[in-house]
Structures are given as structure tokens and as C-alpha cells.
Amino acid sequence: LAKTTQPISMDSYEGQEVNITCSHNNIATNDYITWYQQFPSQGPRFIIQGYKTKVTNEVASLFIPADRKSSTLSLPRVSLSDTAVYYCLVGDNSDYKLSFGAGTTVTVRA
Amino acid sequence: NAGVTQTPKFQVLKTGQSMTLQCAQDMNHEYMSWYRQDPGMGLRLIHYSVGAGITDQGEVPNGYNVSRSTTEDFPLRLLSAAPSQTSVYFCASRPTGGLNTEAFFGQGTRLTVV
Numbered sequence: 001l002a003k004t005t006q007p008i009s010m011d012s013y014e015g016q017e018v019n020i021t022c023s024h025n026n027i028a029t030n031d032y033i034t035w036y037q038q039f040p041s042q043g044p045r046f047i048i049q050g051y052k053t054k055v056t057n058e059v060a061s062l063f064i065p066a067d068r069k070s071s072t073l074s075l076p077r078v079s080l081s082d083t084a085v086y087y088c089l090v091g092d093n094s095d096y097k098l099s100f101g102a103g104t105t106v107t108v109r110a
Numbered sequence: 111n112a113g114v115t116q117t118p119k120f121q122v123l124k125t126g127q128s129m130t131l132q133c134a135q136d137m138n139h140e141y142m143s144w145y146r147q148d149p150g151m152g153l154r155l156i157h158y159s160v161g162a163g164i165t166d167q168g169e170v171p172n173g174y175n176v177s178r179s180t181t182e183d184f185p186l187r188l189l190s191a192a193p194s195q196t197s198v199y200f201c202a203s204r205p206t207g208g209l210n211t212e213a214f215f216g217q218g219t220r221l222t223v224v
Binding site for chain 2: 034036041042043044045046049087097098099100101102103
């Protein structure tokens with residue numbers, strides 16, 4: 001599994017855009033990039049997945065440059081309810097062992 | 111659609127006691143796994159299964175046993191609980207194959223060993 005590096009924590013205010021960058025220098029050709037969100041006292045929840053360029057859904061956008069050695073999760077106009085831990089995972093469908101690092105704790109303030 | 115259901119939600123054990131954490135999913139997923147999460151840390155993989163009758167060890171398997179007799183159920187057994195096993199336990203399932211690697215997690219079991 002490709003190793004990922006992401007910031008430990010980020011602070012933001014309501015209404016701002018939050019961008020979390022994840023580094024994955026040894027990403028393999030078949031690997032996808034997946035982000036999960038975890039609220040306190042809950043299990044992680046899938047947010048978004050991508051392979052290259054840009055992916056957008058109702059929750060977030062995922063930007064992946066051409067070399068795929070990093071990716072950026074973008075949360076538009078965050079609210080207090082977006083306070084959570086965000087995990088970046090890299091792997092392909094044969095990777096049964098999903099590896100969750102410490103994640104990035106995002107704190108949104110009023 | 112219940113998704114992944116874990117029971118119990120909370121449990122207090124005395125050192126040396128045994129118990130089974132239950133996990134059931136109704137999505138016909140082949141792959142299931144157990145994680146533990148300690149305060150301020152990420153999830154660590156305990157055991158996983160890629161189908162009925164097939165299990166394997168994860169990152170931190172010591173002190174835990176699993177079995178997978180059906181696609182739906184994947185119980186985690188603590189044979190002799192220790193204070194170091196105080197943690198929050200999450201069960202997850204996901205389909206194998208295809209492009210979708212989305213994993214679905216249960217709500218967790220908060221275990222305290224005294």
C-alpha cells in the first residue's frame with residue numbers, strides 16, 4: 001500500500017473553503033485515492049474517490065495532478081458540522097487492508 | 111437498509127473475561143474487517159475476511175479471534191480481556207472487485223476493560 005502524508009490538523013471558519021493536501025509519492029498505476037470522514041463517536045464515512053484530474057460530488061471535490069503524487073480534498077463553504085477527521089487512503093481494489101493513518105483533524109469555528 | 115450493524119454499543123469487562131463483539135451486514139459484501147481506534151489515533155486493522163470461511167490477520171491481531179461462517183456475520187472474540195484492549199472497535203464491509211472501493215462502517219463498540 002502506498003504511504004500517505006497529510007497535515008495533523010487544520011482550523012477554519014464557517015463559510016470558508018478548506019483544502020487538505022495528501023502526499024502519496026509512491027502511488028502505483030492501479031491505485032485510486034479515497035477520502036473518508038469521521039465524526040466523533042462514529043465510524044468513518046466514504047466521501048469521495050478519484051484516479052486522476054478532478055472529481056466532484058455533493059460533499060467535496062478531489063483534485064489530482066497529472067503525476068498523481070498528491071491530491072487535494074476541497075470542502076466548499078464549511079459549516080460547524082464539517083468538524084471531523086479526514087483520512088486519505090491510496091490503494092487498488094485488491095488491497096483488502098485499508099490503511100488509515102492519523103488523518104487530518106479539521107476544526108470549524110463560528 | 112441497515113448497512114453494518116454492531117452490537118453492543120458499549121461494554122465494560124473485567125480483566126480476564128471473554129466476550130464476543132457482533133458485526134452483521136446486509137449488503138452481501140464479501141470483504142469484512144475489524145479495526146480498533148484508540149484516543150487521538152487512526153484505525154488499526156485487527157482481522158479481516160475476504161469471504162465465508164476465509165480470515166486473516168491484520169496489523170494488531172494478538173488477543174483477538176475471528177471466524178466467518180456466513181457472508182453476513184463476522185464476530186470478533188476477546189478470549190481473555192486485558193486493559194490494553196480498552197478501545198473503540200469498528201467493523202467494516204465492502205464489495206470486492208469493480209471500481210468501487212467504498213467501505214461501510216458500523217457505529218462502533220466502545221469497550222472498557224477494568
